[in-house]
Every structure is written in C-alpha cells, then in structure tokens.
Amino acid sequence: MTEEIIIAGFGGQGVLSMGKILAYSGIMQDQEVAWMPSYGPEMRGGTANVTVILSDERISSPILNQFDTAIILNQQSMDKFEKAVKPGGILLYDPNGITRHPSRTDISIYRVQAAEAATAMGSAKTFNMIVLGAFLKLKPIVKMENVEKGLTKSLPARHHKSIPMNMEAVAKGLEIVEKV
Amino acid sequence: MKELKLMKGNEAFAEAVIRAGVDGYFGYPITPQSEVLEYLMAQKPYERTGMVVLQAESEVAAINMVYGGAACGKKVVTSSSSPGISLKQEGISYIAGAELPALILNVVRGGPGLGTIQPSQSDYFQSTKGGGHGDYRLIVLAPASVQEMADFAGLGFDLAFKYRTPVLILSDGVIGQMMEKVELNPQVKRRSDEEVAAECPWATTGRPKNGPRRIITSLELDSAKQEIHNMKLQAKYKEMQENEVRFETFDTEDADYLLVAYGSSARICQKAVQIARKKGIKVGLLRPITLFPYPTEAISKLASQVKGILSVEMSAGQMVEDVRLAVNGRVKVEHFGRYGGIVPTPDEVVKALETKIIGG
Structure with a gap:
C-alpha cells in the first residue's frame, strides 16, 4: 500500500499539522512516511500545502506531480491541484469559499462542510481534524487508535487535554463527508 | 533501543x-x-x-x-x-x-x-x-x-x-x-x-611538559616544506579515494540505461525508475553517497553495460562532468536538471531520459 496525498489551503488552516498528524499515525502502525511542505515566504493567510506519503515500502520521491488524493481547502489550491489527482483518485474539498467547483469526471469528488461544522462545534481549531476524519472515511489507511496515538505524539504535552475534542472532530468528519 | x-x-x-x-x-x-x-x-x-x-x-x-x-x-x-x-x-x-x-x-x-x-x-x-x-x-x-x-x-x-x-x-x-x-x-x-588529549596528540591542549610546542597553522613560508605538506595532503586524498567511496544502486542488474543522481534528485529518480520500468524501459539508478571521493569505478563499470546515462541534478549541469570523466566517451552522457529552486518531477526525468538518451 502506498498513498500519496496533497493537502492544500490557506496558511493558518492547520494544513501542515494535519499532515503531520497523519504522518505520525502512519508511524504508529509501522509504515514509512514522508511529509514535504511547501516552504518559503508563506504565512497566515497565504497558501500552504504539504505532500504526505504513507507506504508499506521505502518511499521514493517526496516530490510528486500526481496524487491518489487531493484535499483542497481554498480556491487557489483547487485551481492548482484538481488536475494533479490521478485518474480514479479522490478529490476531497470544503466548499466554503470555493467559487469554481471541481469538474473532472474521471475522479471521485467528495465534500466536507468542515468550516461550518467547526463553527457549530464551537472551535474553529478543530477544522483540520474534521477534514482528516472525512479523508479517513474515504481512505481508512490508518486506524483510529493510531490517529489518537499520532495526536499524542505530535502535540506538545500542554495541548494533550484537547485530544478528546480533536478525536470528536475526526468522528464528525467521518459522519458528514458526502459524495458530490 | x-x-x-x-x-x-x-x-x-x-x-x-x-x-x-x-x-x-x-x-x-x-x-x-x-x-x-x-x-x-x-x-x-x-x-x-x-x-x-x-x-x-x-x-x-x-x-x-x-x-x-x-x-x-x-x-x-x-x-x-x-x-x-x-x-x-x-x-x-x-x-x-x-x-x-x-x-x-x-x-x-x-x-x-x-x-x-x-x-x-x-x-x-x-x-x-x-x-x-x-x-x-x-x-x-x-x-x-x-x-x-x-x-x-x-x-x-x-x-x-x-x-x-x-x-x-x-x-x-x-x-x-x-x-x-x-x-x-x-x-x-x-x-x-x-580523552581529547590522548586521542588528539596534535591538538593544542596546553603546552606539553616534554616535547615541542604544538602549533596549528596553515602558513608555511618555506616552499620546500609547503610542497611536502601538499604531498601529504594529496596522499591523504588518495587514501580517501581508495577507502571511502560510498554509493548505492537500484535496479541496475538488467539496466539498458542508467540515471546518476544524488540527494533529493536520487529520490526523484527512484520514482522515475519505477515509472519508466512500467513503460518497459529498463533503467537503473546509481546514487553517489560520497561526492568526494566519487564512485568513478562503479560508474565506469556500468558504462560497459548500458547504452546511455542521464545525470540528474538540480543545477545547470555540474556533476555530469564527473560522470563524463568516469565514462570517458564510451556511451552517451547527458544532463537533465531544473534550477533556480524548481524541483523536477519524476515524470520530467522520464521524459528527459526518453528524449535526451533513448531517442536522442
């Protein structure tokens, strides 16, 4: 099994940390992982993206032009990465703020109203975990117990009290993801 | 553990x-x-x-x-x-x-x-x-x-x-x-x-009670002595070339073509090898781990086996010169690279192999 994922959105949406939690979850089940961010003059409000690869084998290139799954969280990223999904692959997006919706017919397209659900849950910070939950519904590549372990590993100890809330957000994502 | x-x-x-x-x-x-x-x-x-x-x-x-x-x-x-x-x-x-x-x-x-x-x-x-x-x-x-x-x-x-x-x-x-x-x-x-004093008898760890003062310098005004120093350095570099060459290969056993790449380019090339092999192109990869000393011998040996070599580097073509020295004109050697901070994708590498080496 090798899963090549791009997560793309605004800086500050938790794109990089979502990728990190996913990568840590992979480590918890003895997989090889790679996490390659776009880096540079980006900051809060600018674009941010990260490539995450989970595999049972040694990972070759961390730089890819095609992905099994694209998780897209803003319009610029939609414009850039819709075409980067492999035929037969998955595009998961939050329609909030998207004006041009994906139009490809050779891939499976799913939506998750994560921004809305995060607001309803009373914590905008859970946004990325809701998206992660939605992704795991579509591609259950890591076990829930390993997501929790991954969270514990990647969050500093002072944030450990927020783990139950984060796991709730993951569960919410599993529930509200819908096929387009 | x-x-x-x-x-x-x-x-x-x-x-x-x-x-x-x-x-x-x-x-x-x-x-x-x-x-x-x-x-x-x-x-x-x-x-x-x-x-x-x-x-x-x-x-x-x-x-x-x-x-x-x-x-x-x-x-x-x-x-x-x-x-x-x-x-x-x-x-x-x-x-x-x-x-x-x-x-x-x-x-x-x-x-x-x-x-x-x-x-x-x-x-x-x-x-x-x-x-x-x-x-x-x-x-x-x-x-x-x-x-x-x-x-x-x-x-x-x-x-x-x-x-x-x-x-x-x-x-x-x-x-x-x-x-x-x-x-x-x-x-x-x-x-x-x-321990430092025992392991590094040359080090300036204080004036020794017996023996000469230790002086660390790169200056020697007596050219005859400086030439001897240079010879000593060269002998050391030769010893490194004999003992410290490190490299690894992927899928080279049956390869008709070879990619040579180090660092992150080698990772990209591993994926390129997988993609090319799916298309039926028998290509392998040699990754130098030491760039000095360079795996000249290993590349020279593979040059007798393959029909062409593509050196891949995120530059305008620097390492390709060492590949060419190793191959010494026996097979075609070309460079492929992106530069200015652009990282090539595996597909681009495969395309370069097809156009510059196989079809070129």
Missing part, C-alpha cells in the same frame, strides 16, 4: 549532533537551514551534555570559531545554506590546510548570489572541487533522507577525525525541510579533556 521520531532533516541533524557528543555548534541563521540553530537553542544541549551552541555575529565568525575549536581537538560543527557557505570558504580552506577535523552542513538553496530560498543542487562544484583557495578536498557526503541527515552527523565526525579533515554534508532544501521517520542513536558522552 533506538528512538523513533518524525522530524525534519534539519532537526534530525541537530539532534544527531547533540547525541554524537559534539562539543560546540557555531552558526548563523539562513533559510532553508535555520531549524538547525533553532532546534539546538530550544533543546539547550548545554544543559543536556555541556555542548556549546552559539549564534555567531556572521558566517565568517562561525567558521573561525570552528577552526579554533577544532584546533583544540574538540568536536565542532557549523551549518548554513549556499550564500553562507560561500562566506565560510576562506575558513574551510584554512581548516583543510591546518589538517583539522570539522563538520560543515550545507542545506543548498538556488543561486547564484542570494538567489532563492528554494531547494537546489548548484553547489556541487564548490563542494567537490575546492570552494576555497589552494589544493584541497573535502569529504563530501550527500544524504537522501532524514535518516541520513542524522546518520551522517556521526559518520561525518568519524571520517573527519580519521583523516583530520573537514567533512561537508551536502544536503538541500528538500531533505532539510522534509519530515520522515528517523531512528536516533543513544547519547554518546562528550569526551573529557584527558
């Missing part, structure tokens, strides 16, 4: 440096390697092991602090990215001339000049052909994973002390910024002053 972590290449290097029992780090921040200094400061190794971590006033100061520390037999290290490494060249030449062990990390970004902060491999000439003045070589290690960023810290010091020579780790923005799983070695104790 070894400890498993998810870390950036820069962080893994910094942690490995602490665990290798290093005495001092001297650096100055620059993207894309700033996490090295950042991580070291946050970890407070001066509390963990007594290791000094110092942000110098400039790169020139940092390399000269390394020169001073190394002269005392200490395990010392500096890191920077391309423009900062250029500033360090005078110091590196002095350290090589004075025959001192030191470790230098270059997390390469695009140039020339201040260039870009994105990944590149355009410092190959500077690293392998003598970036500073005078006839000297560095041992150059090219990590292709976060694990190797950690492992080469220890290996780098072993080689530096074995040959009393500066060792350069030539990484790039991809390997420095990427996070991967890394297994860390247990903490090695820093050497005591007595």
Whole structure:
C-alpha cells in the first residue's frame, strides 16, 4: 500500500499539522512516511500545502506531480491541484469559499462542510481534524487508535487535554463527508 | 533501543549532533537551514551534555570559531545554506590546510548570489572541487533522507577525525525541510579533556611538559616544506579515494540505461525508475553517497553495460562532468536538471531520459 496525498489551503488552516498528524499515525502502525511542505515566504493567510506519503515500502520521491488524493481547502489550491489527482483518485474539498467547483469526471469528488461544522462545534481549531476524519472515511489507511496515538505524539504535552475534542472532530468528519 | 521520531532533516541533524557528543555548534541563521540553530537553542544541549551552541555575529565568525575549536581537538560543527557557505570558504580552506577535523552542513538553496530560498543542487562544484583557495578536498557526503541527515552527523565526525579533515554534508532544501521517520542513536558522552588529549596528540591542549610546542597553522613560508605538506595532503586524498567511496544502486542488474543522481534528485529518480520500468524501459539508478571521493569505478563499470546515462541534478549541469570523466566517451552522457529552486518531477526525468538518451 502506498498513498500519496496533497493537502492544500490557506496558511493558518492547520494544513501542515494535519499532515503531520497523519504522518505520525502512519508511524504508529509501522509504515514509512514522508511529509514535504511547501516552504518559503508563506504565512497566515497565504497558501500552504504539504505532500504526505504513507507506504508499506521505502518511499521514493517526496516530490510528486500526481496524487491518489487531493484535499483542497481554498480556491487557489483547487485551481492548482484538481488536475494533479490521478485518474480514479479522490478529490476531497470544503466548499466554503470555493467559487469554481471541481469538474473532472474521471475522479471521485467528495465534500466536507468542515468550516461550518467547526463553527457549530464551537472551535474553529478543530477544522483540520474534521477534514482528516472525512479523508479517513474515504481512505481508512490508518486506524483510529493510531490517529489518537499520532495526536499524542505530535502535540506538545500542554495541548494533550484537547485530544478528546480533536478525536470528536475526526468522528464528525467521518459522519458528514458526502459524495458530490 | 533506538528512538523513533518524525522530524525534519534539519532537526534530525541537530539532534544527531547533540547525541554524537559534539562539543560546540557555531552558526548563523539562513533559510532553508535555520531549524538547525533553532532546534539546538530550544533543546539547550548545554544543559543536556555541556555542548556549546552559539549564534555567531556572521558566517565568517562561525567558521573561525570552528577552526579554533577544532584546533583544540574538540568536536565542532557549523551549518548554513549556499550564500553562507560561500562566506565560510576562506575558513574551510584554512581548516583543510591546518589538517583539522570539522563538520560543515550545507542545506543548498538556488543561486547564484542570494538567489532563492528554494531547494537546489548548484553547489556541487564548490563542494567537490575546492570552494576555497589552494589544493584541497573535502569529504563530501550527500544524504537522501532524514535518516541520513542524522546518520551522517556521526559518520561525518568519524571520517573527519580519521583523516583530520573537514567533512561537508551536502544536503538541500528538500531533505532539510522534509519530515520522515528517523531512528536516533543513544547519547554518546562528550569526551573529557584527558580523552581529547590522548586521542588528539596534535591538538593544542596546553603546552606539553616534554616535547615541542604544538602549533596549528596553515602558513608555511618555506616552499620546500609547503610542497611536502601538499604531498601529504594529496596522499591523504588518495587514501580517501581508495577507502571511502560510498554509493548505492537500484535496479541496475538488467539496466539498458542508467540515471546518476544524488540527494533529493536520487529520490526523484527512484520514482522515475519505477515509472519508466512500467513503460518497459529498463533503467537503473546509481546514487553517489560520497561526492568526494566519487564512485568513478562503479560508474565506469556500468558504462560497459548500458547504452546511455542521464545525470540528474538540480543545477545547470555540474556533476555530469564527473560522470563524463568516469565514462570517458564510451556511451552517451547527458544532463537533465531544473534550477533556480524548481524541483523536477519524476515524470520530467522520464521524459528527459526518453528524449535526451533513448531517442536522442
């Protein structure tokens, strides 16, 4: 099994940390992982993206032009990465703020109203975990117990009290993801 | 038991440096390697092991602090990215001339000049052909994973002390910024002053009671003596070429074509090999791990087997010159690269192989 994922959105949406939690979850089940961010003059409000690869084998290139799954969280990223999904692959997006919706017919397209659900849950910070939950519904590549372990590993100890809330957000994502 | 972590290449290097029992780090921040200094400061190794971590006033100061520390037999290290490494060249030449062990990390970004902060491999000439003045070589290690960023810290010091020579780790923005799983070695104790004195009889550890004063210098005004010193250095470089060549190969057994690439380009080429083989092209990859000494013999042998070789590097074509020297005109050798901070994709590499080598 090798899963090549791009997560793309605004800086500050938790794109990089979502990728990190996913990568840590992979480590918890003895997989090889790679996490390659776009880096540079980006900051809060600018674009941010990260490539995450989970595999049972040694990972070759961390730089890819095609992905099994694209998780897209803003319009610029939609414009850039819709075409980067492999035929037969998955595009998961939050329609909030998207004006041009994906139009490809050779891939499976799913939506998750994560921004809305995060607001309803009373914590905008859970946004990325809701998206992660939605992704795991579509591609259950890591076990829930390993997501929790991954969270514990990647969050500093002072944030450990927020783990139950984060796991709730993951569960919410599993529930509200819908096929387009 | 070894400890498993998810870390950036820069962080893994910094942690490995602490665990290798290093005495001092001297650096100055620059993207894309700033996490090295950042991580070291946050970890407070001066509390963990007594290791000094110092942000110098400039790169020139940092390399000269390394020169001073190394002269005392200490395990010392500096890191920077391309423009900062250029500033360090005078110091590196002095350290090589004075025959001192030191470790230098270059997390390469695009140039020339201040260039870009994105990944590149355009410092190959500077690293392998003598970036500073005078006839000297560095041992150059090219990590292709976060694990190797950690492992080469220890290996780098072993080689530096074995040959009393500066060792350069030539990484790039991809390997420095990427996070991967890394297994860390247990903490090695820093050497005591007595151990340093015993292991490094050349080091300036205080005026000896018996025997001559120890002087560390790269200056010799008597040309006859300087020529002997140069011969000694050359003999040492020859010994490195005989004993320290490191490389690995992928899918070369039945290969009709060969890719040669190091560092992050080698990772991209591994994927390119998989894609090309699905298309029925029998291609393999040779990844030099040491760029000096270069795996000339191994490439020469493969040149008798394959029909053409593509050297892939994020540069306008630097390493390709060493590939051509190894092949010596027997088969076609071409270069493919992107530069200015653009990282090529595996598909681009396959296309270049098809157009420049197979169809070319």
